[in-house]
Amino acid sequence: MASPMRRKGSTFIQFRKRIPKDVLSKVGGVTLAIPIGDEVSHVVVGANAAEITCSLRTRDPREAKERHTSAAAYLDSVWQSVREGPKRLTQKQIAALAGEAYRSPVALFEDDPGNPFIWKQIDRLHAEAMEGGEASREQWFGETVDQILARHHLVVDTESRFALIEAAGKAVVEASARLGRNAEGDYSPDTVERRFPPLELRKGAKAASPLPQGSQTITGLAEGWWREAKAAGRAVSTHESYQRVAQQLSEFLGHDDARAVTEDDVIAFKDHRLSQGVSLKTIGGGDISGIRQLYAWGIANRKVDHNPAKGVKVAKVKKKRTRDPGFTDEEAVAILSDAFHHRRTGKASGHLSSARRWVPWLCAYSGARVGEMVQLRKQDLRQENGLWIMRITPEAGTVKTGKYRDVPLHQHLLEQGFPDFVSKAADGYLFMKVTGDTMEAQRGAWRTTKNRVRDFVREIVKDPEVQPNHAWRHRFMTIGRNLEIAQDVRFSITGHTTKDEGADYGDKTVDAKAAAIAKYPRYEVRSLE
Structure with a gap:
């Protein structure tokens, strides 16, 4: 089949594609490492298998389509390799x-x-x-x-x-x-790294000359940029994006010599990504922008002397909007009612069950990003002068602005017992189970919980025009505007930034934010009978 499908007995969308007839007899027993999002799914081809099936590990139709395209492209290249031997x-x-x-x-x-x-x-x-x-x-x-x-x-x-x-x-x-x-x-200088040559794979590709002392690789630009950007407090997600596009460009060109990349190479890479079904928004705002930034860093640090992505343009897509990006009243109540009545059953993960129960409510009454809420820790909640306050801080993980902010809890959250839930929780993250002390382990757990919360919401709100992880922010801002809450107070609650430098002067006190949040109407939970 040429598109994602749902398998009976599973809520995840499935990948399914027939094995071409000319390679059927040659692939029995072959182990495939199919890329699924940020992970790899190992599939052993059965002796009599006629198709490849595996879970795309998502319930989101848009994400499933992207993952399906990537998996299909991988299999096509494998089949070609099998034909060639x-x-x-x-x-x-x-x-x-x-x-x-x-x-x-x-x-x-x-x-x-x-x-x-x-x-x-x-x-x-x-x-x-x-x-x-x-x-x-x-x-x-x-x-x-x-x-x-x-x-x-x-x-x-x-x-x-x-x-x-x-x-x-x-x-x-x-x-x-x-x-x-x-x-x-x-x-001391890394003498080991120098012994690994650039990779040359593509047929007919122009071989990259050996890298002399002081030159740089494409993937090395990403590593060098991150060493500096990390110290400057840049987001880990940006690093992951830049690292990924550097690797993809290197693989596409068949070499890793940053000096040898031309504007024509970047244009060819753009066309290649389009042929894979990648959106113009991702290509322009992620791929080309990332390459451009890495080379800008390389020029500033005397690693390269040109920026091959500087003049490459990607058409901007004028998105058609057929509805408001925030949840409707009915959608919001349906999601929150499901969350309110949720109870952990069987062998379900305690952290994920807690996330399903509380994260939608926290987002609804704060306008916070889902990613900010899933990384809340026990120590991020405190009581001060009669107010319960949660601190959203980059110390816990990823915060887009890189700045902490204190957000008072809505009275309805207190009545539901959120502070009591936190007090009884073990130290550390409330909604994530992190195995290991590395940043990679934390990011993996963060992505897992964030994606599961998105999946929970997508079970209820199936409209593809709504982003499950962002619609609460739109709704919170709309309600705040209708309540005539000052923009600078709303922004200080949600963590939005403004181009008006004057708006950053002066403190937005916790009391001012608490008074604003108190104006937000309560959500009335409905019975799920």
Whole structure:
């Protein structure tokens, strides 16, 4: 089938596509690493399978369509690789791909690597895995290699895969050793990274010349930009976006030499993304804008001497609006009633059940972003001068403006027992279960909870013209405007910014915000009978 579908017995939308007849006899037993959003779904093709099916892990039709397009593009490239036969990787290609296994953990942890003892333990475990034989290396590094190959849509022969596992394992050992030295304060020049050559894959692609001392890679621009941007307090989500587009551009061109990229290359990349079904908004506001910003940083830091994306234009889409972007009265009451009556059942996650119960109500009475609410921690709620106040802070995770704000709770939330729920909760996040101490673990848990809340809402409000994670903000601002609440007070509650510098002068006190929130009418819960 050429479009997402729903499978009986599951609320998630499914991916389903037939295997072309000319490759049917060649793919039995092949393990596919299908990209699904930010994750990879491993699917083993059965001996008699006629189609590929897997969950798209979302209930949102728009997101499902994008994920379906990406998965289909991956499979098309795999089928083509099967027709041509498994590729044998050259030694240089293996070294280049192993470099990705090295750079990823180094880029993620080198700024704040934590305790040196932990890295010594990780280094020991990795070294033991390398010494444990083929089965041990497969167990420890096989999935990493599969993800790297999937990222490049590669099907390789068995010998090449084993060689890449060996090389990637050595690279990971070197990465953990490097991070161990960083944790002890040693940030001497990274001589290991230089040994990994740029990746060259595309047939007929112009080979990139070896990178001389002081030059830069495309993916390296993203890493360098983030080291500086992180210190300046830029959002992690921006880093993820820039890192992703740098990797995609590098893969498309078949090399990673930032100097060799031309304006024609960027235009070709834009056309390629259009052919994948990616929206103009994503291409213009995400892809091309990201490349432009990375090269601007590279020029400012003398890494490159040109910006190939500077003159590339993407047509702006004039969006047709057929309804208000905020929830209607009926939609709002339906969502909040479902949340109010929700109870945890069976083996359901306690954190996700709590999110379903409370996050819609918190958004309804604050106009906060869903992502800001799902990362609330126990210590972010306090009582002060008779008011219950929640603090939305970048210390908890992602806040778009990078600034904290205090938001008083609506009286209706107090009557429902939200402070009592918080007081009984364990320390830490109220709605997320984070496994591990890394930023990656926190971001993964954050995305999971945010997406589940969106899915809960989408079960009730199916209109694709409404964004489940943003409609509360529109509704909150509309009601506030109707109540004639001053714009600067509304903005201080919701975290909106203004181009009027004068509006930022003076404090918007908690008392002023509490008085404004008290004006918002209560939502009357209806019975679900």
